[in-house]
Amino acid sequence: xxxxxxxxxxxxxxxxxxxxxxxxxxxxxxxxxxxxxxxxxxxxxxxxxxxxxxxxxxxxxxxxxxxxxxxxxxxxxxxxxxxxxxxxxxxxxxxxxxxxxxxxxxxxxxxxxxxxxxxxxxxxxxxxxxxxxxxxxxxxxxxxxxxxxxxxxxxxxxxxxxxxxxxxxxxxxxxxxxxxxxxxxxxxxxxxxxxxxxxxxxxxxxxxxxxxxxxxxxxxxxxxxxxxxxxxxxxxxxxxxxxxxxxxxxxxxxxxxxxxxxxxxxxxxxxxxxxxxxxxxxxxxxxxxxxxxxxxxxxxxxxxxxxxxxxxxxxxxxxxxxxxxxxxxxxxxxxxxxxxxxxxxx
Amino acid sequence: xxxxxxxxxxxxxxxxxxxxxxxxxxxxxxxxxxxxxxxxxxxxxxxxxxxxxxxxxxxxxxxxxxxxxxxxxxxxxxxxxxxxxxxxxxxxxxxxxxxxxxxxxxxxxxxxxxxxxxxxxxxxxxxxxxxxxxxxxxxxxxxxxxxxxxxxxxxxxxxxxxxxxxxxxxxxxxxxxxxxxxxxxxxxxxxxxxxxxxxxxxxxxxxxxxxxxxxxxxxxxxxxxxxxxxxxxxxxxxxxxxxxxxxxxxxxxxxxxxxxxxxxxxxxxxxxxxxxxxxxxxxxxxxxxxxxxxxxxxxxxxxxxxxxxxxxxxxxxxxxxxxxxxxxxxxxxxxxxxxxxxxxxx
Numbered sequence: 001x002x003x004x005x006x007x008x009x010x011x012x013x014x015x016x017x018x019x020x021x022x023x024x025x026x027x028x029x030x031x032x033x034x035x036x037x038x039x040x041x042x043x044x045x046x047x048x049x050x051x052x053x054x055x056x057x058x059x060x061x062x063x064x065x066x067x068x069x070x071x072x073x074x075x076x077x078x079x080x081x082x083x084x085x086x087x088x089x090x091x092x093x094x095x096x097x098x099x100x101x102x103x104x105x106x107x108x109x110x111x112x113x114x115x116x117x118x119x120x121x122x123x124x125x126x127x128x129x130x131x132x133x134x135x136x137x138x139x140x141x142x143x144x145x146x147x148x149x150x151x152x153x154x155x156x157x158x159x160x161x162x163x164x165x166x167x168x169x170x171x172x173x174x175x176x177x178x179x180x181x182x183x184x185x186x187x188x189x190x191x192x193x194x195x196x197x198x199x200x201x202x203x204x205x206x207x208x209x210x211x212x213x214x215x216x217x218x219x220x221x222x223x224x225x226x227x228x229x230x231x232x233x234x235x236x237x238x239x240x241x242x243x244x245x246x247x248x249x250x251x252x253x254x255x256x257x258x259x260x261x262x263x264x265x266x267x268x269x270x271x272x273x274x275x276x277x278x279x280x281x282x283x284x285x286x287x288x289x290x291x292x293x294x295x296x297x298x299x300x301x302x303x304x305x306x307x308x309x310x311x312x313x314x315x316x317x318x319x320x321x322x323x324x325x326x327x328x329x330x331x332x333x334x335x336x337x338x339x340x341x342x343x344x345x346x
Numbered sequence: 347x348x349x350x351x352x353x354x355x356x357x358x359x360x361x362x363x364x365x366x367x368x369x370x371x372x373x374x375x376x377x378x379x380x381x382x383x384x385x386x387x388x389x390x391x392x393x394x395x396x397x398x399x400x401x402x403x404x405x406x407x408x409x410x411x412x413x414x415x416x417x418x419x420x421x422x423x424x425x426x427x428x429x430x431x432x433x434x435x436x437x438x439x440x441x442x443x444x445x446x447x448x449x450x451x452x453x454x455x456x457x458x459x460x461x462x463x464x465x466x467x468x469x470x471x472x473x474x475x476x477x478x479x480x481x482x483x484x485x486x487x488x489x490x491x492x493x494x495x496x497x498x499x500x501x502x503x504x505x506x507x508x509x510x511x512x513x514x515x516x517x518x519x520x521x522x523x524x525x526x527x528x529x530x531x532x533x534x535x536x537x538x539x540x541x542x543x544x545x546x547x548x549x550x551x552x553x554x555x556x557x558x559x560x561x562x563x564x565x566x567x568x569x570x571x572x573x574x575x576x577x578x579x580x581x582x583x584x585x586x587x588x589x590x591x592x593x594x595x596x597x598x599x600x601x602x603x604x605x606x607x608x609x610x611x612x613x614x615x616x617x618x619x620x621x622x623x624x625x626x627x628x629x630x631x632x633x634x635x636x637x638x639x640x641x642x643x644x645x646x647x648x649x650x651x652x653x654x655x656x657x658x659x660x661x662x663x664x665x666x667x668x669x670x671x672x673x674x675x676x677x678x679x680x681x682x683x684x685x686x687x688x689x690x691x692x
Contacts, residue, residue, distance in 0.1 A: 219598070224660075249562075301535075
């Protein structure tokens with residue numbers, strides 16, 4: 001199994017996703033600030049993986065605090081958490097993981113500081129193992145929607161590399177394969193960061209699952225030729241009404257799927273739901289550096305001085321979403337009801 | 347004005363579009379075979395530019411024939427034309443230009459071979475100058491559809507570089523600017539060959555027309571944000587019913603435009619109409635090397651051994667096309683009638 005992230009002996013070790021597949025290098029983070037930087041620069045990416053990294057980062061941050069009373073300890077931890085929380089704005093799993101760690105801190109305020117630090121380390125490891133279990137359960141639910149001999153289109157990388165392991169969208173693929181179904185994946189390359197071309201192809205190849213790479217603008221062509229049976233993507237944040245924030249281009253895929261009567265599924269853990277937001281309009285969309293558009297592999301593709309835009313995510317409105325697959329079951333429209341029911345389930 | 351292609355003293359000189367914008371190099375072709383190779387390898391590309399290159403190529407081919415009687419001359423010329431005609435399958439302008447040159451040959455069969463060769467050279471130069479005039483007239487028609495202060499989205503490069511000059515889609519942009527309108531362009535980068543990122547931005551910058559570069563998968567995001575007022579693209583072949591073959595991704599743009607109630611215009615000369623084909627289903631779609639998808643700037647982006655697809659064009663069905671702009675006027679649905687009327691006009 002691909003180890004996206006590990007936490008051993010005060011070191012958070014991540015596979016460097018900016019360098020895959022050409023180089024398989026690891027980055028070691030020893031402070032919460034290093035974890036925040038790894039999230040910001042996309043050494044680790046994918047909403048659930050960001051959540052796991054954040055939990056581990058908070059544990060590293062706690063370890064570095066020298067305060068001996070809870071109030072001082074918590075005040076310092078909160079400051080560190082606030083800064084970590086600003087590393088990327090769209091994926092809600094970042095805030096979710098930080099809040100969970102803060103809650104555990106509060107729940108254990110009576111413990112001696114050293115024991116509290118151990119408790120936080122334990123919690124971070126629980127976030128990791130829970131994420132894998134969550135994805136496996138999500139995959140089981142999701143694979144019931146996948147017929148034998150299906151071609152599944154996916155966008156970006158919602159795989160093992162986007163999570164602690166197994167993946168969300170690719171977890172559905174893996175669960176369908178494990179159930180004995182003959183599945184082929186078509187992977188959008190996903191400009192500008194090329195998560196599809198670099199990461200999705202890489203991890204599916206590692207698992208011997210057949211994958212064909214296409215440029216993002218080809219997926220409509222293949223849908224129109226009826227060569228794609230269903231779409232499964234991940235999510236970075238899902239509003240109460242079922243509007244889905246996910247990697248830029250997801251909206252394009254969803255519109256094309258609707259035009260061609262192809263089911264469009266979103267696979268995401270309950271931690272990706274943000275029921276505090278009524279609709280996707282309230283989800284902040286990260287604007288990243290335009291250099292990531294004008295340069296590929298550090299080489300400039302456009303003429304000097306050309307302006308470029310780089311919204312890193314888009315919002316897919318709920319009417320384009322066939323169903324949302326979570327570890328607690330499958331939600332369908334009206335999502336305001338179905339998502340609330342799944343979120344409250346245990 | 348950008349000189350995409352010239353024909354002087356037995357040399358067809360083209361700006362090398364595989365190397366722009368990093369390098370501004372020219373390629374000299376001295377034989378019809380060299381012209382065919384330049385078309386195949388996309389040193390020159392864009393349906394009208396391919397037509398101009400083909401006419402010049404036929405002239406070079408004619409010049410190289412040593413036969414002294416018309417029958418032998420024509421037989422040899424036809425063989426050369428057949429091979430040239432196979433260089434790229436989708437753009438009909440290639441066949442159109444070759445047929446025009448063959449027709450001129452037949453119409454002047456009574457001339458001495460040397461004079462016939464001169465006549466063919468003259469015709470090739472006429473194809474070039476006519477193309478520029480055609481584009482300017484097309485631009486005049488097209489710009490009436492463009493309101494002041496518009497943002498125009500375009501896909502691929504349908505500009506001066508895709509023609510003998512001025513451009514088809516970008517001809518509409520230039521004509522609107524020349525009419526005093528404040529126009530901004532949003533350019534899809536157009537993977538895999540990056541015509542938008544490399545060529546459209548380059549030629550608009552040369553003309554000081556504001557342009558913003560986006561990845562193909564971002565155009566839906568900006569349409570949905572109501573930041574795009576209209577779409578104008580070129581075409582490689584248009585069937586009798588108004589189905590449009592154009593660069594891969596055009597179909598995606600058209601579906602997104604329809605979803606967001608944005609007009610979708612196609613600008614193409616009458617030479618791009620193929621009324622012999624009832625619908626786009628009959629248009630051959632070129633499949634190019636998958637290396638062009640798996641590699642960018644000769645550097646591999648995906649893991650070794652990953653399969654990729656590379657359809658170079660797609661078909662936009664007529665119901666997604668708001669209007670087709672030609673030098674003879676603007677065609678609207680039902681296209682079977684309107685295109686026939688424009689084609690027969692002169």
